[in-house]
Amino acid sequence: GAVVSQHPSWVICKSGTSVKIECRSLDFQATTMFWYRQFPKQSLMLMATSNEGSKATYEQGVEKDKFLINHASLTLSTLTVTSAHPEDSSFYICSAKSVTINEKLFFGSGTQLSVL
Amino acid sequence: QKEVEQDPGPLSVPEGAIVSLNCTYSNSAFQYFMWYRQYSRKGPELLMYTYSSGNKEDGRFTAQVDKSSKYISLFIRDSQPSDSATYLCAMSSLQGAQKLVFGQGTRLTINP
Numbered sequence: 001g002a003v004v005s006q007h008p009s010w011v012i013c014k015s016g017t018s019v020k021i022e023c024r025s026l027d028f029q030a031t032t033m034f035w036y037r038q039f040p041k042q043s044l045m046l047m048a049t050s051n052e053g054s055k056a057t058y059e060q061g062v063e064k065d066k067f068l069i070n071h072a073s074l075t076l077s078t079l080t081v082t083s084a085h086p087e088d089s090s091f092y093i094c095s096a097k098s099v100t101i102n103e104k105l106f107f108g109s110g111t112q113l114s115v116l
Numbered sequence: 117q118k119e120v121e122q123d124p125g126p127l128s129v130p131e132g133a134i135v136s137l138n139c140t141y142s143n144s145a146f147q148y149f150m151w152y153r154q155y156s157r158k159g160p161e162l163l164m165y166t167y168s169s170g171n172k173e174d175g176r177f178t179a180q181v182d183k184s185s186k187y188i189s190l191f192i193r194d195s196q197p198s199d200s201a202t203y204l205c206a207m208s209s210l211q212g213a214q215k216l217v218f219g220q221g222t223r224l225t226i227n228p
Contacts, residue, residue, distance in 0.1 A: 042220060096157070110159050
């Protein structure tokens with residue numbers, strides 16, 4: 001089956017630093033990737049949609065200058081949390097939509113970010 | 117009111133029981149309905165995908181959609197301890213799993 005690799009699986013950083021999270025589709029090409037945020041015991045909240053080669057589309061209330069998304073190729077999207085603060089601590093999950101398997105969204109294993 | 121409502125549980129049942137998980141929604145534009153299983157600190161895994169109303173069966177899992185009532189269900193037969201996880205319903209008005217709206221998730225525990 002289609003595999004989405006997300007790295008790192010967890011990261012601890014100091015307040016004010018930036019953190020980059022990578023999302024790779026290992027065995028398929030992904031025209032579209034999505035970034036979600038999930039707080040404990042809460043559902044996944046869509047942050048942004050990224051299409052290869054174009055600017056990401058952010059959901060209402062998500063700061064595009066704080067959460068930088070790059071989708072430079074059909075297999076890689078990155079999310080950079082800039083100037084992280086403790087309130088940015090959360091579980092971040094990426095997903096990728098296959099070019100050929102239109103029905104399915106394949107999820108990465110998530111990144112737990114803790115900002116001290 | 118949330119677009120998708122799902123009882124967070126927790127729900128605990130004995131092994132072998134039939135489990136019923138449900139979601140209600142308010143947006144009549146939703147056409148595509150999915151159920152995901154998520155283990156702790158892992159990404160969701162797609163279990164069932166349904167378009168419009170009706171039933172779909174896959175092994176021990178059955179998904180039902182009742183658009184007239186804006187109500188979807190997931191049934192798990194012969195539940196196993198390995199089914200213990202959080203189950204998320206998700207839905208979209210767009211084909212291809214775009215712009216999914218998720219329920220809160222129901223935490224399920226199957227007791228041996």
